[in-house]
Each structure stands twice: as C-alpha cells, then as structure tokens.
Amino acid sequence: GRLAAAQADIAEPTAAKRRGTLVDAAEVEAAWGGVLRTIRASMLAVPSRVSQRLPHLTAHDLAEIDAEVRAALTEVGIDRAER
Numbered sequence: 001g002r003l004a005a006a007q008a009d010i011a012e013p014t015a016a017k018r019r020g021t022l023v024d025a026a027e028v029e030a031a032w033g034g035v036l037r038t039i040r041a042s043m044l045a046v047p048s049r050v051s052q053r054l055p056h057l058t059a060h061d062l063a064e065i066d067a068e069v070r071a072a073l074t075e076v077g078i079d080r081a082e083r
Contacts, residue, residue: 036078043069 016022047066051057057065073079 040073040078043073 013022017024046069047062050065051062070079
C-alpha cells in the first residue's frame with residue numbers, strides 16, 4: 001500500500017504538468033520578477049512625470065514625492081531591482 005501511494009505521489013506532478021494544471025516554480029518566479037521590475041520602474045518615474053506636469057513644484061517637493069514612492073516600494077518589498 002505504501003509503495004503504491006509513493007508511486008502515485010511521484011507520478012502526480014508529471015501528470016498535472018501534462019494537463020497544464022502544474023506550472024514550473026522558476027517560470028512563475030521569472031514572470032512575477034518581470035512584473036515587479038516594471039512596477040518598480042514605473043513608480044520610480046512618478047516624480048519625474050509629476051515635475052513635468054507641475055513645473056511649479058520645488059526640488060524639495062519632488063524630493064518628498066520621491067521619498068514617499070521609495071518608502072511605499074520598500075514597504076511592499078519591491079525596493080530592489082533584483083526582485
């Protein structure tokens with residue numbers, strides 16, 4: 001009984017992958033890494049875009065916006081490019 005259960009445990013991932021119900025963890029990680037890098041780059045561009053649209057803002061204002069964006073990225077864990 002235990003042998004049959006062990007063999008079934010070994011065979012199930014292979015069958016699930018063939019059915020398309022199992023995905024490779026490395027592929028998922030790579031895909032999400034790309035999404036997070038895109039979000040990070042977009043968020044880091046916010047101060048620059050704001051400065052173009054609102055030229056009356058001071059360098060201090062823009063530095064504060066930049067600091068808040070960076071703090072938010074840090075809080076959610078996407079503050080580094082390799083993530």
